[in-house]
Amino acid sequence: MNILTLFVVIPVVMLLCLWLSRNLNQVRAVMVAGSSCLLALSIWLTIYFVQQRNAGNTDVMLLQYSVDWFKPLHIAYAIGVDGISVVMLLLSSIIVFTGTFASWQLKPLTKEYFLWFTLLSTGVYGFFISIDLFTMFMFYEVALIPMYLLIGVWGSGAKEYSAMKLTLMLMGGSALLILGILGIYFFSGAQTMNVLEIAALHNIDPDIQKVFFPFIFIGFGVLGAMFPFHTWSPDGHASAPTAVSMLHAGVLMKLGGYGCFRVAMYLLPEAAHDLAWIFLILTTISVVYGALSACVQTDLKYINAYSSVSHCGLVLFALLMMTQTACSGAILQMLSHGLMTALFFALIGMIYGRTHTRDVRRLGGLMKIMPFLAVGYLIAGLANLGLPGFSGFTAEMTIFVGSFENNDVFHRVCTIIACTSIVVTAVYILRVAGKILMGKVADPHYEELTDATWDERVAVACLIFCVAGLGATPFIFKPIIDNAVAPILVSLM
Numbered sequence: 001m002n003i004l005t006l007f008v009v010i011p012v013v014m015l016l017c018l019w020l021s022r023n024l025n026q027v028r029a030v031m032v033a034g035s036s037c038l039l040a041l042s043i044w045l046t047i048y049f050v051q052q053r054n055a056g057n058t059d060v061m062l063l064q065y066s067v068d069w070f071k072p073l074h075i076a077y078a079i080g081v082d083g084i085s086v087v088m089l090l091l092s093s094i095i096v097f098t099g100t101f102a103s104w105q106l107k108p109l110t111k112e113y114f115l116w117f118t119l120l121s122t123g124v125y126g127f128f129i130s131i132d133l134f135t136m137f138m139f140y141e142v143a144l145i146p147m148y149l150l151i152g153v154w155g156s157g158a159k160e161y162s163a164m165k166l167t168l169m170l171m172g173g174s175a176l177l178i179l180g181i182l183g184i185y186f187f188s189g190a191q192t193m194n195v196l197e198i199a200a201l202h203n204i205d206p207d208i209q210k211v212f213f214p215f216i217f218i219g220f221g222v223l224g225a226m227f228p229f230h231t232w233s234p235d236g237h238a239s240a241p242t243a244v245s246m247l248h249a250g251v252l253m254k255l256g257g258y259g260c261f262r263v264a265m266y267l268l269p270e271a272a273h274d275l276a277w278i279f280l281i282l283t284t285i286s287v288v289y290g291a292l293s294a295c296v297q298t299d300l301k302y303i304n305a306y307s308s309v310s311h312c313g314l315v316l317f318a319l320l321m322m323t324q325t326a327c328s329g330a331i332l333q334m335l336s337h338g339l340m341t342a343l344f345f346a347l348i349g350m351i352y353g354r355t356h357t358r359d360v361r362r363l364g365g366l367m368k369i370m371p372f373l374a375v376g377y378l379i380a381g382l383a384n385l386g387l388p389g390f391s392g393f394t395a396e397m398t399i400f401v402g403s404f405e406n407n408d409v410f411h412r413v414c415t416i417i418a419c420t421s422i423v424v425t426a427v428y429i430l431r432v433a434g435k436i437l438m439g440k441v442a443d444p445h446y447e448e449l450t451d452a453t454w455d456e457r458v459a460v461a462c463l464i465f466c467v468a469g470l471g472a473t474p475f476i477f478k479p480i481i482d483n484a485v486a487p488i489l490v491s492l493m
Contacts, residue, residue: 002065003045004079004129007089010037011122018115027111028104034118035097038125042086042093046480049086053483060196060487061131069135074185074192078132083484084331087477088128088251088258091338095250096121098462099243102346104455105353106154106241113154117243120146124251133181133193133263140177140259143252144170144223147236147244155239162239169232173222177259180215183208184267199266199491209271216264217279224256224316225309226279227286234293237305242349245301249308250342254334257315261327261488265319269492272322277410280320284414286313291424295431300348300358303432304341307384310421311337317418318399321411322492324485326402329395331481336383336391336470343380343463347373350456351436354449360435364442370451374437376460381429383467386422391470396422 014034021027052062061080069075081089099117106113123143130136144167152163181193187208188198222229233253237245265272290310297303311333318330350373351366352358367374383390386397403415441447452460470477 002063002079003041004063004065004081006041007038007125007129008122010034010041011118011125014118015115015122018111018118021111024110027114031100031114031118035093035100039093039097042090045081046086046090049081049083050480053480064131066132066194073134074190075134076132076192076194077135078194079129079135080131080196081129082487083480083482084258084262085128085484086480087331087335088254089125091254091335092121092124092128092251094462094466095247095338095342098342098346098459099246101455101459102246102349103241103243105453106243109153113150113241116146116150117247120150120244120247120252124247124255127255128258131195133185133195133198135193136195136259136263137174137177137181140255141174143255144174147240147248147252150244151236151240154241154244156241157239158235159239162235166232166236169222169229173219173229175219176215176222177219180212180219180264183212183215184263187212188267195262195267202269202491204268206270206274209268210274213264213268213271213275216268217260217275220256220259220264221279221316222256224253224260225286225290225312226256226316227282227289227309227313230286230290230309233309234302234305237308237345238299238301242346242353245345245349246342249305249345250338253308253312254315254338257312257319257330257334260316261319261330265322266488266491272492276320276322280317280411280414283313283317283320284418286310287317287418287421288424291421291428295424295428297428298360300351300360300432300436301345303360303428304344304348307344307425307428308337308341310425311341311384314396314399314418314421317414318403321403321406321415322489323402323405324482324489325405326399327485327489328478328481329398329400329402331485332391332398332470332474332477333395335477336395336467339463339466339470340380340383340392343376343460343467344384346456346459346463347377347380350452350460351377355443355446360432362442363436364439365437365446367437368441369446369449372452372457372460376452376464378433378437379464379467381433383471385426385429389468389471391467391474394471394474
């Protein structure tokens with residue numbers, strides 16, 4: 001068995017064991033064991049990948065494996081990883097592991113919740129290892145469908161509305177995707193749906209590319225919360241349970257940026273060049289609009305949700321700049337934002353579980369009552385606004401430097417406009433942190449509240465370690481990412 005297949009097999013085994021579990025302790029044991037195995041496997045894969053590159057292995061994808069699945073349509077179970085896939089698998093395993101502990105006290109229907117949560121993670125892992133367009137799309141759908149039940153059943157607030165809105169908009173994006181994938185397959189002249197083989201042929205007519213590029217880019221862009229297709233995201237985040245928000249913002253939205261780069265830009269390069277300016281305008285709006293919208297929110301989850309719109313918009317913005325530095329920064333931003341936003345949503349869920357409110361106006365003085373959670377929230381905020389030493393600074397500086405490498409007026413004006421989001425982000429982060437953490441205790445009843453439990457401390461500490469670790473040692477991941485970005489950029493030249 002190819003080692004990458006374990007990223008699908010382990011979650012499937014977890015599903016079977018969860019189904020057979022008879023009590024809460026067994027359910028928790030399955031989740032901890034399974035998520036720990038996935039985390040260990042992703043760490044091993046990262047180390048192995050670095051060793052192979054250092055040893056001179058220059059294959060575009062490592063650990064490739066393919067077996068025919070449906071011959072009449074040339075569909076195969078084809079898998080492989082490059083540097084982008086490796087860091088996304090590592091990010092996913094960290095979020096699943098910490099999300100397990102963030103959901104430790106979740107009730108009711110704990111077993112059923114973890115079944116759907118694991119199914120969602122199965123789709124995510126399968127998507128990142130797939131190099132066959134149809135297989136990739138299948139895992140993409142597996143990752144989306146559980147979101148409806150996870151929000152609709154275990155969510156809060158207007159959960160049914162949010163779940164339905166999210167599902168309809170993402171399914172609309174999926175409809176565009178399947179049209180784009182079929183267009184690529186039939187007009188490429190390839191006898192396969194393998195991404196690498198289609199890219200090597202490079203024989204899709206440029207006029208045809210312009211027809212199907214918007215289908216692919218918008219289809220994935222919906223999941224990446226690109227303006228004006230972002231409206232599902234804040235509502236979905238606000239209503240989702242804590243660990244689902246972590247996985248949703250931390251990993252699921254990254255499928256959008258990954259797909260735009262791996263499929264739309266890699267396989268349709270001429271159209272990417274000709275139409276990039278349109279989507280660059282939209283992503284610039286996403287970056288600034290998301291930050292400004294976060295400033296006027298009073299709900300902690302909505303603040304972080306609109307912040308995610310801004311930061312995920314920055315990913316697509318950087319990819320469309322099409323320079324080595326900017327594209328590498330986009331992948332770093334995917335990794336950085338995934339960790340930061342997962343930490344934010346975990347802390348917001350823990351605070352809400354104690355105070356039963358997410359309204360900034362009703363919170364205050366939490367540093368005195370729950371110092372561990374308050375310090376964690378402050379660290380997440382500082383990382384989010386780009387404080388040097390944390391992952392956010394490394395990623396954003398790489399993006400803006402790379403974007404400014406384009407020496408034409410249009411690209412530089414877009415870069416300057418996007419840079420204003422840094423100031424706006426600092427405004428809403430510092431305002432909220434000061435309001436809810438400092439000063440007098442807003443409600444006398446809060447004095448009786450407790451700080452983080454052991455399971456919550458595990459989740460928060462792991463994420464803080466990763467955010468600080470990435471900020472302090474970006475040189476570990478930058479070469480891995482640069483190596484993976486280069487072949488896609490070559491096709492765009």
